[in-house]
Amino acid sequence: MSDTTEFKATLTRYLKARIPFISIRSAERARVLDLMREVVATLNAPVYVHTLSQGTRELATGRSVNEDRSAAGAVDFASQQFAQRQNLSVVLTEISDIEDDTASARHLLDVVMLAAEHSGVVVVITTKPVWGQLQRAGMSLALSYPTEDEMHAIIRENLDAYRSHFPIEWDADDERRAAAILAGISRIEAENIIATLLANGRVSKADMVELMHAKDRIFADISGIERVAVRGTELNVGGLGGLKSWLDKERPLLTADLRERGIRPPRGVLLVGVPGCGKSLSAKAIAANWGLPLYRLDLSTIHGQYLGQSESRLKDALATADHVSPCVLWIDEIEKGLAGAQGGGDGGTSTRLVGQFLYWLQEARARVFVVATANDVSKLPPELLRRGRFDELFFVDLPTPQERREIIDIYIQRGLKQAMPEELMTELVELSDGFAGSDLESAVREVVKQAYLDGDAAVTPDLFRRSFINVVPLSKTAPEQIENIRAWGRERAVPASGQPIGAAPNQPRPRRQVLG
Template sequence: MVDKLHRLDLLSFTASPSVYYNMGVNGNIRARRSMMEHFQRLLGHMMRARFPFIHVLSWEEGRALETIKFVAENSELIKTKRQVFTWSLLHADGKYDRCTDSPAKDLLSFLSHIEQSTVPSVFVIMDIHYFFTDNSVVHELVRGLKMIQPYVKRAKEPINIIFLSATAVFPRELEKEVSVIDFPLPSRNEIEQVLDSMIEANEQMAGIQIDLDADDKERLVQAALGLTLGEAENAYALAMVKDGRLSKDDVDIVLEEKRQIIKRSNLLEYIGAGIQLDEVGGLDQLKSWLGKRNGSWSEQAVQYGLTAPKGVLLTGVPGCGKSLVAKAVSSLWKLPLLRLDVGKLFGMWIGTSEANIRSAIQTAEAIAPCVLWIDEIEKGFRGVNSSGDSGAASRVFGTFLTWMQEKTKMVFVIATANDISNLPPEMMRKGRFDEIFFVDLPNREERKQIVRLHLHKRLKRQVEPSIVQEIVEQTEGFSGAELEQVIVSGFFEAFAERRVVVLDDILLAIRSTVPLSVTQAERIQQLRSWAEMRAIPATSKENLVQITRPGSFR
């Protein structure tokens, strides 16, 4: 099955794909307040246009259902008011022949009941995903939905069928019939109302102390943006019972709830801070660029008229520190680091792939400000726009690019790529990334830094400069990863004989290593030729290692 559900950005009455993202994942408070207005207006348009099947994606079933009822009863949003009826696995509105022993038969009976409707109505069907799982599809239900579709569009009185669930999973036969829209996360005002109600309910209780001024309260509200109302309430409740008080120190507890969101998602991985930028050898120009942008998402930066950076694309020779930089930036900027595995985005069911990229984006923005690391991005988007692409990859890629172009929350994207030729050209366009950096083989000074770092890491002391210099002289053309490996191999040599490490152990490992710069010299030269006019060197140009012929350096 393929991922071809109608999307909001495909609807004729929307201005552009940006409308979709501004609704679904925009981060500033003013946009978040208007997201619900956008949703209500769009849903009203779709209902008036008699879209046969509308799928509202939301984890907050109750809140979404209340909004649907509000739209259905609002004459300003929809000319003809409609009654709202619901169906779920355990409950259904309306009088019809219920079939309690078979949910599928019961839903089919409910669809027949819809055809008997004589008043303007909205039928909200929950739990639809139950019938379309990885292992089975209820084909009678597919046929029932296809049969009722013409009636919904042509009924004398307006009728709408809305599916409501957290996932959009439909078989191929229904892919052209279902239009999917995301229900927006709670606004700042809604989060504040939850906090106020909990403060009011608990401040009179014995043992619960409320120690918040206006600024502290605002920080707690801001920290909860991106959570559902239930998640925000849980976080505030945990803060209160943990030490019997609610104070500004409890912001970390709310942020921990956001980290739990990541753990519950199989799309993103939370990477703990474990490396400092000064532990990455060389790359002076890249480090300088990153250092100048530290804190650029703060209020102080706004006063300078600055906007938060979008991200960087790091390409170049494998094993030269691209992934290390991604890990180190989060430590430098003191921001959480999330890793996105693009391969996990793609699923076999309709709606899965695009729902996954939206979910990953929403999760990242819920954690913002943060760093989002996409390692070897070319592997995830390889084949986009090719003849072998079924369409899912292109739509996921398009969703990602549009978000990169228009995102407003501070999610700094670091994408790494070893083979830039496999990336679609749209990825390189200005406005996606702030800069494209080329990471080359380490020069003499950078090798010295790298060798010192790895020896100090293992010996816990400084090494004689002459030893470092000898290793540097013997490793011209080695990548950072290869330098680490020969040092590790030398230590294993000594460990096998249970003696101290000597220089000859490492020199032996060096002589036994054929570096990538020799085995792939032509490929490295091609990468350099590509980057010469298209990327900024991560290392100062005058210090780069130059390959003149395979196996030869100057």
């Protein structure tokens, strides 16, 4: 049974039972009223609906019954009608100030009591909670956004109306994929997006990317997570062959319909390892390669000064991520945001945040692919590492000689637009033993800066050598720290490079006497 079918069945029972007060939590007023018309058609009882634009009308026929368009006037009119007739239902769509014990809430409660005496029903459509004493006078309902199946029906209905007028390239699989992308938004928002595509005079397979961007724009101003712009031309990641192979295998599953198999879409990866080796860049590269929007959740901004504020902010941020799915959610240095979970020095807030995050990670079914990164593995809560939380735990080590060659070539091609002589490349790979990816970028950047200032003629093998020799990597300044990180990774993680972690011990780098 779909959510909409269950909603209609429950609403029908409530109306037949003459529950005096029914609150419906939904942001889709028009959709709720459409469903109510279907329900009312099966019942032999009058139903009035009030809106600010049209006053009070009969729901079935649209005939006006009260010209007063104010919410207060609608409540007074309902009170008069309940005193005069039996089995009347009144739907209020614009009632306000009923979340707490206010004069409006007490007035409405009095009207509900009058309705109960005459088998009447007051229905309130709202997006906010209802004052407890008022809510206990009746029952509550919630109408969720359309499910994937319902969204598929909406898409097919809107496209079928134009198939004889416009070329529409989408097949059944494309419609299913579009439904997965648009899940989490309202019917009218989905119809607006489809109408925008139809305004081009055709619907092509390439429009699937525009579908993601259009949904993304709906949530562009929602707080909690930050939209990160990704430029694919700058996001080549050298090495990490094991991680890339795993991602290629998982990619089709993110938008596939897996319900018949009883499995959920991929939930994400936890990347741990040596600082500066491409963990954060990998999050951006995944979003760019998969053609998905990238959002960043900064846990340091989640923490608030009041009790429960941090948990509320995290809940809102994760709910926003669910709404903008399918997407990639990047959580950088996750251990810093959850640092108090083990020590308990923050009154238990971090522990509660960990529990809330893990519950969402395990139970949520939205197509949100999480890429969490961590440098200080000693601060990671143990429960975060349990199998089943993330789909995989990868260790990002110092790049191997072959990976260093790839990374150096990427930065040289990007900054100098030229090929590196093989002999010099081999020499630089040897000089960069123990370098992290950030160290390699820094060394090449110095050469690129010199080329910009003095011209490409200034780029010589000696300039490359000096630039690489002047970099002192973390593996030289803190080798014990690197070895401790590697020892942790060998026992708990899969190597992102596809090679054994720290298999080739670092050898002392040769120091060359460079003239000039």
